[in-house]
Amino acid sequence: MTDLADLRLTPQRMAVLEVLRAAADHPTAAEVYERVRRSSPRIGSATVYRTLALLVSTGRALELNLGDGAAARYDANTCRHDHAVCDGCGRAVDIDHPVPDGMVAEIARRSGFAITGYDLQFRGMCPDCQASSSDPARAAGGTGPTVNTHAKGVLHAEA
Amino acid sequence: MTDLADLRLTPQRMAVLEVLRAAADHPTAAEVYERVRRSSPRIGSATVYRTLALLVSTGRALELNLGDGAAARYDANTCRHDHAVCDGCGRAVDIDHPVPDGMVAEIARRSGFAITGYDLQFRGMCPDCQASSSDPARAAGGTGPTVNTHAKGVLHAEA
DNA sequence: AGTGATACTGAGAGTCGTTCTCAACCAGTG
DNA sequence: CACTGGTTGAGAACGACTCTCAGTATCACT
Known part of the structure; x- marks a missing residue:
């Protein structure tokens, strides 16, 4: 698991976190990708997936499996x-x-x-x-x- | 939703249900497929997926999303x-x-x-x-x- | 400023679980 | 017997996700 100190806050990661914080719903990774591209059109989907996994593993986001098909959803509300x-x-x-x-x-x-x-x-x-x-x-x-x-x-x- | 009366009990469907009933664990669809093939080697994976969906929609099985990767799991114990x-x-x-x-x-x-x-x-x-x-x-x-x-x-x- | 080490990125290919398509099949019914 | 309609199996297709890899940015030293 990547440690907090070890995490560079690159513009791409900031953008993903911003989108997640601004989301009132619980967007899928694809939705996050789509929204991030509005502000950072050159970002790749792999970066979004990687960043989401990073945010989850460092406790900055929650991953949800709401059972609707396959797509995981993400939530910046990290309280239980x-x-x-x-x-x-x-x-x-x-x-x-x-x-x-x-x-x-x-x-x-x-x-x-x-x-x-x-x-x-x-x-x-x-x-x-x-x-x-x-x-x-x-x-x-x-x-x-x-x-x-x-x-x-x-x-x-x-x- | 397919009604119960509407459901033909073909050998393939019987075989899937048998496997599910005999399973003490909570097998994924792929595991069910593998086990069914031991008794019905000519069955196709599409049939297994179709049958599992049918069993779930007629209340004969439960589908679980245990959050480990993507694979859904199945359970013949239909009690809550x-x-x-x-x-x-x-x-x-x-x-x-x-x-x-x-x-x-x-x-x-x-x-x-x-x-x-x-x-x-x-x-x-x-x-x-x-x-x-x-x-x-x-x-x-x-x-x-x-x-x-x-x-x-x-x-x-x-x- | 130059140099290397290391982390990060984007594109695209690959993987995995699942569903779709379609021709062939089978079980009843007229 | 021919018809009809649900069922099957093979394989293609699909969506979500991960991996690979070359290129880039950033850091620690000098």
Whole structure:
């Protein structure tokens, strides 16, 4: 793992970090690449991928696997948080509601794992998509293309 | 979504389901393909992928994204459950400890999402890898190759 | 300023997991 | 028996990502 001190802040890396910081959504690497090219048209995709990996490994960004196809997503919000992904528009919103420590400890005890972290993501319909699916006029809502994330685990109660 | 009644149980599909049911681990599609070929050598990879997608969409299997590279994993245990993934050997074990319903309801309320399900996965070291990493003689533990899943969110307490 | 060592970059090729295409096949139905 | 429509297998195609490599920038010394 590259150490923090060892990291040169080149213009390209700055540009990638800027884009990530400015992003309100959770862009894929390809989206980051596209946005960075607006300010640094000569940057290569390999540099963007390398830089994203570097930012992740030095703790300046988070990598997310939201299960929509293959593309990893990136998040400059490095505080521990989770996500809710909309089955309609594919949008992901941040959730700041940690799993109770007691539960983690209990799972560690039962499984024997030394647990260092976890990923939690919820699936469902965002408020916009709920409104437009009950609406006969299907207002597309906006952000992304429709992603067909089939529910991978079904909730066993209320919701 | 293909309906259950609509599903022909061809020999190929039976073979894939058999392999999945017999698997104690969480095989990737490529692993399923390899195992199915032992009994049905003429099967094509497209058929395996198609069948896995079919099984998932009809609720006969679960698709997992354990974040180790790109490959999706499959699980014939369709009951709601979560996973703990070992950073050492890449192995995933089942965790049967649901998130409290109250927490899900609270998140639904706060985010406005109509939550239909969730995915929770823990990361850490399995008992075997803990033993072999403290051991000077690094007993490899066994199942898989070493996967370098860099921690994507760090736990904020005890563990 | 000159010199070498080292890190970084961009282009393009390569890899990997997955999906698509398409002709051939098979199982029912009329 | 011919028709119809779902299913199959081979291979091409695709998207996301990584690797390779020559060229460039930056640093530490002199």
